[in-house]
Amino acid sequence: MRYLLARIGQSLLLLTGVSLLSFAFLQLAPGDFFSEMRLSPQISDETVQGLRKQFALDKPLHIRYWRWLQSTFHGELGFSFAYNSPVAPLILDRAGNTLLLTSTAMFFAWCVAVPLGVMSAAAPAGLLARFCSIGTAAFLATPELLLALLALMLAVRTGWTRSLGMGAAVTTAQGWQGFRNTTTHLILPALVLVLTSVPVLLQHTASAMREALASPYIAAVRAHGIRPTRILFHHALRAALNPLVSLLGTSLAGLLSASLLVEVVMGWPGIGPLLLEAILNRDVYVVIGGVMLSAIFLASGMFIADLLLFAVDPRIRAERLS
Amino acid sequence: MTPELLSRPLLVARGLTKTYVQGHWPRRRHHKALDGVNLILRSGRTLALVGASGSGKTTLAMCLAALERPDSGEIWLGDLDLASARKGKLLRARTQVQILFQDSSGTLSPLLSAAEIVEEPLRVQCTVPKQQRDHAVTDLLRQVGLTPELKTRRASQLSGGQRQRLAIARALALNPRLIILDEPFTGLDLSARGQIINLLIELQASKALSYLYVSHDLDVVSHFADEVAVMHNGRIVEWGQTDNVIANPIHSSTKVLLDASTALSGRRPSPRGEPACVTC
Numbered sequence: 001m002r003y004l005l006a007r008i009g010q011s012l013l014l015l016t017g018v019s020l021l022s023f024a025f026l027q028l029a030p031g032d033f034f035s036e037m038r039l040s041p042q043i044s045d046e047t048v049q050g051l052r053k054q055f056a057l058d059k060p061l062h063i064r065y066w067r068w069l070q071s072t073f074h075g076e077l078g079f080s081f082a083y084n085s086p087v088a089p090l091i092l093d094r095a096g097n098t099l100l101l102t103s104t105a106m107f108f109a110w111c112v113a114v115p116l117g118v119m120s121a122a123a124p125a126g127l128l129a130r131f132c133s134i135g136t137a138a139f140l141a142t143p144e145l146l147l148a149l150l151a152l153m154l155a156v157r158t159g160w161t162r163s164l165g166m167g168a169a170v171t172t173a174q175g176w177q178g179f180r181n182t183t184t185h186l187i188l189p190a191l192v193l194v195l196t197s198v199p200v201l202l203q204h205t206a207s208a209m210r211e212a213l214a215s216p217y218i219a220a221v222r223a224h225g226i227r228p229t230r231i232l233f234h235h236a237l238r239a240a241l242n243p244l245v246s247l248l249g250t251s252l253a254g255l256l257s258a259s260l261l262v263e264v265v266m267g268w269p270g271i272g273p274l275l276l277e278a279i280l281n282r283d284v285y286v287v288i289g290g291v292m293l294s295a296i297f298l299a300s301g302m303f304i305a306d307l308l309l310f311a312v313d314p315r316i317r318a319e320r321l322s
Numbered sequence: 323m324t325p326e327l328l329s330r331p332l333l334v335a336r337g338l339t340k341t342y343v344q345g346h347w348p349r350r351r352h353h354k355a356l357d358g359v360n361l362i363l364r365s366g367r368t369l370a371l372v373g374a375s376g377s378g379k380t381t382l383a384m385c386l387a388a389l390e391r392p393d394s395g396e397i398w399l400g401d402l403d404l405a406s407a408r409k410g411k412l413l414r415a416r417t418q419v420q421i422l423f424q425d426s427s428g429t430l431s432p433l434l435s436a437a438e439i440v441e442e443p444l445r446v447q448c449t450v451p452k453q454q455r456d457h458a459v460t461d462l463l464r465q466v467g468l469t470p471e472l473k474t475r476r477a478s479q480l481s482g483g484q485r486q487r488l489a490i491a492r493a494l495a496l497n498p499r500l501i502i503l504d505e506p507f508t509g510l511d512l513s514a515r516g517q518i519i520n521l522l523i524e525l526q527a528s529k530a531l532s533y534l535y536v537s538h539d540l541d542v543v544s545h546f547a548d549e550v551a552v553m554h555n556g557r558i559v560e561w562g563q564t565d566n567v568i569a570n571p572i573h574s575s576t577k578v579l580l581d582a583s584t585a586l587s588g589r590r591p592s593p594r595g596e597p598a599c600v601t602c
Contacts, residue, residue, distance in 0.1 A: 219389055220429040220489070224443040224496065225416035228409075238433055314433055314476065 003320050007306065011299040018295040022288045023065050032057055033081040033282045055081060068285065077292065078285025082278070087289040091271055095293055098270030102259050102297075104186060105193035106252065113198045114237075114244075117205025121213060122232055132206070136199040144196045144258060148265040151192050189259075189266045196258055197251065204247050208240035215239065241312050249305025253298035332499055332532050333386065333419075335361040338395035338405070340381055340556075355381040356392060357556035363500060366526065368533040370543040370564065372579060373553030379536045382553070383502045386534060387421045388412055399500075417447055420493035424505040426485035430477035436463070436488050437473035443495045462491040466521060483514030490521065494529075503535045507542060519546055540583040544568050552576045 034051050037043045052058050056067055068078050076086035083090055120129035139147075212218065213236050221235050263272030271290055278286035309316050340356040355378045363369055363386075371379050384390040386397060388404045397404040402415050423429045430439055440459045444450045450458045460470045466487040477485055486506060493501055503522070507515045519542065525531055535547055543550055543564065550567045552560040554575040560567060571577045 216423045216425055216429040217431055219384075220421065220423060220492070221431075221442070222389055223387055223416055223419070223421045224446060225413040226443075226446045227413065230446070235431070239431070314435075315478065318476075 007303060011303065014299055015292065015295055019068075019288065019292060020065070022291045023061060023068070026284045026287065027061050029282070031282060032284070035282070055079065068288070077289045080278070080283055080286045082281050082283045082286070087285050090274065090286065091289045091293055094269060094271045094274055097268065098256065098259060098263065098272070100182070101186065101189055101193070101263070101268055101270055102252070102256055105190045105197065105259070108190065109194045109197040109201055110248070112194065113201035114205050116198075117202045118209050118232055118237060120202075121206045121209035121236075122228070124210065129206075132202060136202055139195055139199045144192065144261060145265065147195055148189075148192045148262050151188055152266060155188050185268075189262045189268045192262050192266070193259055197254075201247070201251065205240070205244060208243045209236055212236040212239040238312070242309065245305050245308045245312065248308065249301040249303075250298070252301030252304070253294065256294055256297045330365050331362050332365045332399070333361075333363040334396075334398045335359060335382075335386065336396045336398075338382065338385060338392045338397070340378075340385060340390065340392045354556050356385070356395075359395070359553075359556070359558055361386075361551065361558065363532055363534060365499070365532055366530045367549065368526070368535055368547045370535045370537060370547035370550040371553060372537060372540065372543060372550060374538075374575065374579070377553040377575075378556040379553050380504060381556075383421065383504050383534065383536050386500075387419050387502050388416050389421070417443075417449075417496040418498050419500045419502065420496065420498040421502040421504060422486075422489055422493055422506045424508045426482065426489050426506070426509075427477060429489055430485060430492075432476065432478055435474050435476055436468070436480070439477070439488060440491050440495055443492060447496055449496060458495075462495055463488075465494065465525070466491045467517075481514070482510050483517060486510065486514070486518050487521070490518075490525070494525070497529075498531070500532045500534065503533055503537075505537050505539075507537075507539070515542075522546075538579070538582075540568065540579060552579070 032052070034048050034057070037048050037051070038045065049058075056064055059067075071078055071086070075088055077088040077091065078086070080087050080090055116128070116132055120126070120132045123129055209232075213232075217239070218231060218236055221231055226235075259268075259270065260272035260275060262268065263270040264276050267273075271293060274286065275290040277283070278290065310320060311317075338356045338359040338361075339354070342353045342355055344351055344353050357378075359378070359382055361369075361382070371382065373379050381390065385392045385405075388397075388407075392405050395405055399415060399418060402411060404412065404415060404419075407415060434442070437456075437459050440462050441455055444455055444458060459473065463470060463473065468484060468487050468491065472480065472484065477488065480488065489506075507518060510518065522533065523546070526533065533547075535543065537543055547564045549562065550564045551558045552567070552573060552575060554573065560571070560573040560576050567576060568580065571580055
């Protein structure tokens with residue numbers, strides 16, 4: 001219980017730090033949402049000043065931060081100038097879609113990377129290991145933007161899957177039809193995310209497995225006449241799990257930032273397009289909301305990793321329970 | 323044990339070679355770890371394999387434990403050639419040869435309890451019915467001088483001596499005929515080292531075990547081994563009764579090892595039968 005409270009305290013501290021830094025950095029950027037209005041001859045300086053005053057942009061940083069904190073406690077996360085609405089509902093509407101995309105991609109990425117990493121570590125000179133090594137290098141060298149564009153082109157040329165217009169399909173359709181629509185539209189962006197994250201995960205898995213397989217403990221287990229598959233998956237993978245579980249936590253946050261670009265390119269109605277638009281318009285509170293969401297993803301990922309470590313490693317369990 | 327049983331060969335190795343490829347092109351080079359090794363291990367006896375670092379001792383031990391395949395040669399354990407046996411037969415044969423490594427903390431799973439570590443080979447090889455496994459584990463722990471209270475502890479919660487005892491209990495679980503001891507006393511304090519050596523001698527007497535003891539430590543070899551084989555550059559260059567080899571070394575590498583041992587301990591390793599040299 002004490003550990004849980006400490007963990008929640010750490011997460012709150014992380015979120016406070018991230019929000020403070022976001023405010024400070026955005027303050028450093030020149031101009032604000034209303035700066036461009038000055039260029040229009042139809043809008044007077046007084047009107048712009050009035051709007052800036054209305055949204056408290058003329059106030060010092062600490063007062064704006066305090067007001068943002070107050071609005072966060074009211075569940076609003078600030079106010080969007082562009083949408084003329086509180087930030088929280090804007091972000092929450094899209095966060096579900098982003099979460100669906102990232103969790104699907106993450107699930108399949110781990111499902112692909114772990115068996116491939118284990119098998120290539122088991123036979124480092126084998127055909128599969130060589131294939132994985134070349135494939136990993138190729139996908140790591142390919143920018144995800146290019147990968148997304150290639151996937152789009154392939155989908156449009158072959159007509160394999162509906163590649164654009166996910167927004168309407170995801171938000172309006174219900175029941176089985178809705179599920180089908182969402183799934184068919186999810187395939188392409190999820191595939192791009194899987195292809196971009198598998199190489200890193202595969203490398204980590206293979207490296208952790210190689211280390212585990214080289215340990216004297218595995219040699220001793222082999223001497224018992226245990227079957228190679230059991231040695232691989234029951235013994236070596238268990239020994240290699242700790243670094244992989246830690247990676248799982250951080251990869252959740254990494255996948256979120258990777259998904260932003262894919263969402264923009266492929267028109268997935270997640271927080272990616274909203275955030276891009278907000279950055280271009282200097283809609284600061286939406287940007288801060290997006291950054292906060294990313295920090296929440298990171299904190300939750302690390303928390304989930306901690307829980308998993310607690311479940312799989314008896315040493316950590318004993319340490320925490322004592 | 324009867325003299326004819328003692329003299330019966332348990333394991334015979336002929337013409338073993340093993341070459342490792344080191345580095346990558348264009349700096350690739352071939353290192354011959356074993357270069358035509360012939361060896362006979364007799365039932366109930368201890369053969370010490372000594373030699374400088376890189377002489378091929380550990381490679382030979384790994385080949386004899388069927389954990390590495392030699393490039394050529396034969397390793398006969400009964401009527402099975404371990405060097406060319408198919409995987410299925412090899413898996414079963416492995417139960418007859420167990421290996422004890424130098425680093426006991428590294429050879430025991432950090433995730434399992436002492437009982438689970440000893441139970442694992444019993445479960446995998448199905449040598450003991452499920453209902454009797456717990457009793458068998460307790461019995462094995464007792465045989466190596468560990469109390470049943472330690473069953474729930476993990477390896478990291480045990481002392482170096484206790485960990486090595488646990489590794490011995492795990493090796494004994496499959497009733498092996500040969501245990502390969504790859505410098506298992508390194509890192510133990512003198513008292514724990516003496517106790518483990520005495521335990522191994524007792525177990526050998528009660529279970530008719532054979533040992534292949536891989537070491538640099540001629541002090542322990544002189545007390546522990548019946549025969550000694552000296553390795554140099556992947557070959558066995560000298561082989562004989564321990565007392566004879568220590569008293570009258572022939573090959574230069576044997577003399578170098580003896581000189582090194584004398585320089586370290588301040589006296590020459592004494593022949594078998596003087597236990598003081600083990601723990602003093």
